Amino acid sequence: MLLTPGGASVPGPQADRNDVPGTHGGFSQYLFRFKLRYSPHCACDPAKIQDVLHVLEDCDMFLRERAALEVEIDVLIVRQNFPGILEDITKEAKVSRFLRHGC
Numbered sequence: 001m002l003l004t005p006g007g008a009s010v011p012g013p014q015a016d017r018n019d020v021p022g023t024h025g026g027f028s029q030y031l032f033r034f035k036l037r038y039s040p041h042c043a044c045d046p047a048k049i050q051d052v053l054h055v056l057e058d059c060d061m062f063l064r065e066r067a068a069l070e071v072e073i074d075v076l077i078v079r080q081n082f083p084g085i086l087e088d089i090t091k092e093a094k095v096s097r098f099l100r101h102g103c
């Protein structure tokens with residue numbers, strides 16, 4: 001955030017570095033809502049909103065990390081498997097770590 005001479009805060013150039021969930025506060029959709037990003041869209045495709053489901057299921061930027069996570073938890077990360085992942089505390093913790101750090 002930058003401050004204007006009048007003291008109002010505006011997004012600075014660093015706001016667009018938040019393409020990786022967990023770095024400086026979260027997904028583009030969330031950061032955009034609080035005017036911390038210029039756009040809610042993902043860097044992988046300007047037509048796609050970067051939210052939790054996009055990163056978990058669809059985002060090409062996290063393809064390698066998502067594949068590694070699937071091997072680690074031995075479950076495909078698709079919507080139909082979310083209830084089972086959330087019921088397993090170890091798997092849920094690993095998915096949460098992925099969402100925070102992208103790995």
Ligand SMILES: [Zn+2]
Binds near residue numbers: 048058
């Ligand atoms: Zn994406």
